[in-house]
Amino acid sequence: MRVVALWSEMAKDGAAKLSKNVLRMKFMQRGLDAELKQQLEEEEKRIVSDEHWSLDLPELTAKEGDLERSCVPCEDLVYGRMSFSSFNPEVEVNFYEMKRKSVSRMETDITDEEMARRYESLVESMRKKFAKKRNRSTIAKSEEDVNCNVDDNQHKKVFLKPQD
Amino acid sequence: MDTIHACFKDKIGEVLLPGDVFSFRLPESGDGSIKTDKIICGPGLRRNGEEVQVCKSGILRHKQPNMYWIDSQQRRYVPAKGESVIGIVTAKSGDIFKVDVGGSEQASLSYLAFEGATKRNRPNVQVGDLVYGQFTIANKDMEPELVCIDSCGRANGMGVFGADGLLFKLSLGLVRRLLAPQSEIVKDLEKIFPFELVVGMNGRVWVKAKTVQQTLIVTSLLESCENMTSQQRQTLFKRVAEGSL
Numbered sequence: 355m356r357v358v359a360l361w362s363e364m365a366k367d368g369a370a371k372l373s374k375n376v377l378r379m380k381f382m383q384r385g386l387d388a389e390l391k392q393q394l395e396e397e398e399k400r401i402v403s404d405e406h407w408s409l410d411l412p413e414l415t416a417k418e419g420d421l422e423r424s425c426v427p428c429e430d431l432v433y434g435r436m437s438f439s440s441f442n443p444e445v446e447v448n449f450y451e452m453k454r455k456s457v458s459r460m461e462t463d464i465t466d467e468e469m470a471r472r473y474e475s476l477v478e479s480m481r482k483k484f485a486k487k488r489n490r491s492t493i494a495k496s497e498e499d500v501n502c503n504v505d506d507n508q509h510k511k512v513f514l515k516p517q518d
Numbered sequence: 519m520d521t522i523h524a525c526f527k528d529k530i531g532e533v534l535l536p537g538d539v540f541s542f543r544l545p546e547s548g549d550g551s552i553k554t555d556k557i558i559c560g561p562g563l564r565r566n567g568e569e570v571q572v573c574k575s576g577i578l579r580h581k582q583p584n585m586y587w588i589d590s591q592q593r594r595y596v597p598a599k600g601e602s603v604i605g606i607v608t609a610k611s612g613d614i615f616k617v618d619v620g621g622s623e624q625a626s627l628s629y630l631a632f633e634g635a636t637k638r639n640r641p642n643v644q645v646g647d648l649v650y651g652q653f654t655i656a657n658k659d660m661e662p663e664l665v666c667i668d669s670c671g672r673a674n675g676m677g678v679f680g681a682d683g684l685l686f687k688l689s690l691g692l693v694r695r696l697l698a699p700q701s702e703i704v705k706d707l708e709k710i711f712p713f714e715l716v717v718g719m720n721g722r723v724w725v726k727a728k729t730v731q732q733t734l735i736v737t738s739l740l741e742s743c744e745n746m747t748s749q750q751r752q753t754l755f756k757r758v759a760e761g762s763l
Contacts, residue, residue, distance in 0.1 A: 421559055423656075424598035426719070428560040428579070428587045431697040434602050434719070435650060435675040436704070439712030441727075448675045 432456070523584075530580045534588065538572040560587025561598075591691040595620045595720035597656035602676070604685070604718030605664060607647045615643060617651075620687075620720040623661055627651060631665035633673035641678070648680040648724065650716055679716060683726030684733050690721050692744050703743055706755045707736065 376382065383391060422428065433452040437445040482493055488511070525540045559565050562574040563586060576590030597603075597619060605617035605625060615627045627649065632641040643649070651664040666676040688696075696703055696717050707713075713727035713736055723740065727733045735758060743751055 421565065422585070422587070423561060424600050425561050425587065425694065426600055428581060428585055429694060429697075430699050431694065431719075432699055432701075433675070434697060434717040435679075435715075436717070437712075437714040438708035441712040441714045445675060445714060452674075 430456070526578070526580065526586055529578050532578060533576070534572045534578055535575050536573050539569050540571075541569040556584055558585045560585055562588025562590055589691075591689065593689050593721065595690060597621045597625065597653055597662040597720075599653050599656045601656075601719040602650060602652050603664075603720040604716060604722040604724060605649050605651065605720075607643055607645050607649060610643075610645060617649060617664055619662070619664070620722065621662065625653070625662040625664045627664040627666070631667055632677055633667050633671065643678055647678050648685065649678050650676050650718065652676065680724055680726070683714070683724050684737055685722060685724045686737055686741070687721050688723055688740065689744060690719075692740075693717055693719060693721055693723070696723075696740075702748060703740075703751070706752060707739065710736075710755060710759045 378394070386394075425431070433449055435445055436449050437443075440446060482490060485493055557565070557570070559570060562572065562576060564571045564573050572588060574588050574590040576588040578586065579589050580586055595603075603619050605619045605627070607615050607627075608618050608624060609616040613629055615629065616624045617627050619625050629635060629640055629643070630637075631651075635641050649664070649666060651666040652668070653662055654665050655663040666673060668674050668676075695701060697719075711727065711732055713725060713732065716724040725733055725736045725740070727736055739755065739758065742754070746754070
């Protein structure tokens with residue numbers, strides 16, 4: 355704090371000012387406000403981004419784009435390491451796996467609806483498992499209720515002070 | 519959108535020469551910006567604003583929905599990002615290996631780009647070994663870089679291989695035919711006898727079979743497949759299969 359006070363005094367005098375790098379050090383920043391800190395940070399960012407070179411021509415990038423140099427995606431080429439009739443079992447297993455992955459990705463997955471159904475039942479069972487004994491009956495009741503009526507007759511039991 | 523594809527449609531399957539130009543007028547949009555339509559130009563085509571120019575001679579191919587490329591034939595390999603190649607380690611300097619991939623420059627392969635490699639645990643790679651790896655950087659301005667792991671950090675079959683076997687060179691077109699999804703050459707070959715095959719996109723192929731003679735048979739079959747029709751190839755393979763039995 356003393357250093358900061360000294361600094362502001364010296365600056366007012368017009369005597370030798372502290373350099374910017376010293377001012378950026380941690381112990382000089384502690385005395386500053388949050389606003390001043392933000393201002394300093396923004397200035398720094400501006401300086402840094404000014405120094406970066408960039409092409410200001412969106413048309414130029416649009417013209418050249420979308421060039422595919424490799425023919426692997428064009429012709430859907432398969433993995434290059436193959437083995438036949440179990441000559442090298444590891445390679446063969448790997449090869450068939452890569453082939454299977456590239457050919458059929460959607461067939462091994464389950465459909466979205468099935469996933470939603472399973473997730474629902476999973477959530478229910480987890481809730482029941484971790485519910486306290488008192489709440490388990492309410493959960494059973496709310497499951498049977500097809501209309502899902504929100505019934506608030508089961509208030510949480512609080513300690514009642516005896517009225518004396 | 520329709521005009522662009524219509525320009526290409528009649529030329530699909532035809533032989534084109536370098537210098538052929540497809541130009542299409544993009545419709546005038548309200549704000550005047552250049553609306554780039556999503557056409558992906560594969561190897562052999564170059565996009566130049568409103569025009570698409572052909573750089574290599576070959577047959578124009580199309581893949582749904584919007585990919586076009588030129589199917590050409592050459593023997594000299596040009597490294598491209600994402601392709602898997604077979605390289606020969608030529609030098610070991612500090613942290614990287616220099617690998618010869620058949621291009622204009624040697625590729626560099628860092629020793630950390632192997633599965634399970636750390637600074638203490640260096641991979642066992644010697645000069646003269648064969649490596650199967652993928653390009654991460656491959657453009658005309660920089661030295662190409664290889665890695666032997668995929669993006670998850672697993673080797674996936676890449677790395678040093680080949681204690682025995684034979685390495686030979688094929689043309690790039692034949693290599694692409696071998697790696698096609700339903701390759702007939704591969705299907706015919708596997709009926710003959712069990713063997714192991716590693717195909718690099720730079721035209722290099724490595725074969726290993728049980729005996730030296732079988733290895734040589736597979737090699738010569740592959741080399742002769744270049745200029746044969748599928749009929750001739752099948753008769754040849756049948757003869758070999760009967761002969762070897």
